[in-house]
Amino acid sequence: MPVNLSAPDPARLLPVPGVRIGVAEAGVRKANRKDLTVFLLDEGASVGGVFTRNRFCAAPVQICRDRLAGGDAIRAMVINTGNANAGTGEDGLARAQQVCSALAGLLKLNPSQILPFSTGVIMEPLPVERIEAGLPAALADAAPDHWARAAEGIMTTDTVAKAFSAKATVGGAEVTITGISKGAGMIRPNMATMLGFLATDACVDPALMKQLAQELADGSFNRVTIDGDTSTNDSFIVIATNKAGNAPVTSLSADDGRALKAAMLDVARQLAQAIVRDGEGATKFITVQVDGGRTAEECRQVAYAIAHSPLVKTAFFASDPNLGRILAAVGYAGIDDLDQTTINLYLDDVHVAVNGGRNPAYREEDGQRVMKQAEILVRVDLGRGTASDTVWTCDLSHDYVSINADYRS
Amino acid sequence: MPVNLSAPDPARLLPVPGVRIGVAEAGVRKANRKDLTVFLLDEGASVGGVFTRNRFCAAPVQICRDRLAGGDAIRAMVINTGNANAGTGEDGLARAQQVCSALAGLLKLNPSQILPFSTGVIMEPLPVERIEAGLPAALADAAPDHWARAAEGIMTTDTVAKAFSAKATVGGAEVTITGISKGAGMIRPNMATMLGFLATDACVDPALMKQLAQELADGSFNRVTIDGDTSTNDSFIVIATNKAGNAPVTSLSADDGRALKAAMLDVARQLAQAIVRDGEGATKFITVQVDGGRTAEECRQVAYAIAHSPLVKTAFFASDPNLGRILAAVGYAGIDDLDQTTINLYLDDVHVAVNGGRNPAYREEDGQRVMKQAEILVRVDLGRGTASDTVWTCDLSHDYVSINADYRS
Known part of the structure; x- marks a missing residue:
């Protein structure tokens, strides 16, 4: 579907x-x-x-x-x-x-x-x-x-x-x-x-x-x-x-x-x-927007790290606000001098992480509400510049494996 | 298991x-x-x-x-x-x-x-x-x-x-x-x-x-x-x-x-x-060996492109010798001057691709036989040098999605 x-x-x-x-x-x-x-x-x-x-x-x-x-x-x-x-x-x-x-x-x-x-x-x-x-x-x-x-x-x-x-x-x-x-x-x-x-x-x-x-x-x-x-x-x-x-x-x-x-x-x-x-097995459409980078290229690099992470994608499939996975993907995106203490993370209007740590005001049910939507905005602010970039992706579901494991037969 | x-x-x-x-x-x-x-x-x-x-x-x-x-x-x-x-x-x-x-x-x-x-x-x-x-x-x-x-x-x-x-x-x-x-x-x-x-x-x-x-x-x-x-x-x-x-x-x-x-x-x-x-959902242990590179680093880069490809990994899970997926991963590994006409691909002892094209002697049932094994060697010869490198990985199965979608609950 x-x-x-x-x-x-x-x-x-x-x-x-x-x-x-x-x-x-x-x-x-x-x-x-x-x-x-x-x-x-x-x-x-x-x-x-x-x-x-x-x-x-x-x-x-x-x-x-x-x-x-x-x-x-x-x-x-x-x-x-x-x-x-x-x-x-x-x-x-x-x-x-x-x-x-x-x-x-x-x-x-x-x-x-x-x-x-x-x-x-x-x-x-x-x-x-x-x-x-x-x-x-x-x-x-x-x-x-x-x-x-x-x-x-x-x-x-x-x-x-x-x-x-x-x-x-x-x-x-x-x-x-x-x-x-x-x-x-x-x-x-x-x-x-x-x-x-x-x-x-x-x-x-x-x-x-x-x-x-x-x-x-x-x-x-x-x-x-x-x-x-x-x-x-x-x-x-x-x-x-x-x-x-x-x-x-x-x-x-x-x-x-x-x-x-x-x-x-x-x-x-x-x-x-x-x-x-129409992605294979997709159940959700996810916009990954990265702001506050020094260049659009580094924003894109971070956005792709998030969008490619199988762990992030399965969490979206499960509507599980397991949001540390997103921070982990930001961390391994390849920006060598990234400072985790300037990073903020939002799911739609929900402010999840502040300066690299969990937002004290964040409540699991707010994250859960957004994760259940069919269209989700993930926004990361790197806090190190004024550049932005956006990529679009979908979640990783059982059907992805079924379609790709079984296709030729 | x-x-x-x-x-x-x-x-x-x-x-x-x-x-x-x-x-x-x-x-x-x-x-x-x-x-x-x-x-x-x-x-x-x-x-x-x-x-x-x-x-x-x-x-x-x-x-x-x-x-x-x-x-x-x-x-x-x-x-x-x-x-x-x-x-x-x-x-x-x-x-x-x-x-x-x-x-x-x-x-x-x-x-x-x-x-x-x-x-x-x-x-x-x-x-x-x-x-x-x-x-x-x-x-x-x-x-x-x-x-x-x-x-x-x-x-x-x-x-x-x-x-x-x-x-x-x-x-x-x-x-x-x-x-x-x-x-x-x-x-x-x-x-x-x-x-x-x-x-x-x-x-x-x-x-x-x-x-x-x-x-x-x-x-x-x-x-x-x-x-x-x-x-x-x-x-x-x-x-x-x-x-x-x-x-x-x-x-x-x-x-x-x-x-x-x-x-x-x-x-x-x-x-x-x-x-x-013991990888999540793993059913097969895969050794990816890349020979014939100019440097060990470029061999490793190609090996990781293969080992990370969700399409390659689901094909292994399905025991489907859909081996074009491996060649495609070699192609996007990031070696800019890679010449596809020097590339050879082997599955254990089976010679699958010769000089970038299907080996005329390759028979699907030979590929199938190797793909069904619990331990598989994928070997790519880049044909452009004498360096080699190896990485180890597993397949991507339904259980991977289940484990990661359901873990916190």
């Missing part, structure tokens, strides 16, 4: 002019499953991407990186589930290339204009022939209002599809933003991927797209964690179709750039948080 | 001349429980220690560090379970001092000659009066052959006591080595502590004790992990009573120093591995 998350209403997802999406059943791993999705981009779109830092990155990730660096105009994307094409060596690269070539042939494009994505089991050969055979059906299905279908088409062990839309005014023009994601990522490296695709019809200088994708990822997908595992296939792609008629955005610090980024970040964050809400 | 580990036979634990141990029931947290242990050291003993790097270290850890640095002759140690005296601020320091003062009064020693240790729940005040009241009974119990009682006396959620002995020849003299540990550490930071105490009657230059403790810890307790959490109270103490009649060891690289260290390391490693074997 995802935490406060339900499937998107297809009628409320806004088409993005210049993007068409088709979905098909290719039988990559199992029959009768939407497992092949194709994005078609009109000529003139700008595309940027951010990918896993895992050195064991999958074949499609290597190809995407090269193509986005190469600068050819990207006109299509092809996404399969059921197989991650990771840990597959040279043969994996050849198979991913073959899929791109097949799609390029059908679309009369150069293979370098196509980005491939795969998600599923690691270390098994990609069944190229089934994907090739499914491409015509996916193309025949292509339509601008298929975002909800695409959100379903990229699901693996997700229990609910993830898609959000927004409108914003950028440089005087109204623009549309729609995105989809699948959870995976640090959650389901077995299925091997966090995928996110975010499109807008705003006009954006192609030279700005990489920076835009990076800054959006830093504020969204790079702020969520389930179990600390980093997948081999994580990919986040940002598309601007340049159809909205605004003067092209050339800087993210100018007014129009800031307005666009803020609106896109809002959608990206919903997509990223949806992955946590 | 610990993995291949049973309680020590008291008759096989060798007394160490110069060490007496007494245990009592002080009712620190629960009644009818051996929860207070006192070590008495004859005059002339050398003592060294290594402590948690957690910045949120407990009050007794702060006091131990100061006293060992201060150089006064250590003559006694006092250990309570049931309360960690961590996250307790200035008041916690005062309470730990009070325990030492009470014991010093009974023994006619200076409080600076006493090392305190606490393990149990975090952020609750240490019940000093109960500990003080229990001290006379602990002292009355003191005897050289009480190592097995001590191993029981320091247990918290351990399911089995941990104690080992050995004999060795050092500088022509026969020496005895006996040690105890409790699991805890990264396993049970809730109970808040890994504790290890290792004593020998060998003669060792006091100036060498800190280095000896550090090197022994690096080869044993610093090589085990259950869940990656680092406790606030971890402590490892090494004692040399200087009774064996050998010429004092003054260097760990001389023959006598090497012989002594090797024998002590053997016992320390058994104590550390016993903690993993």
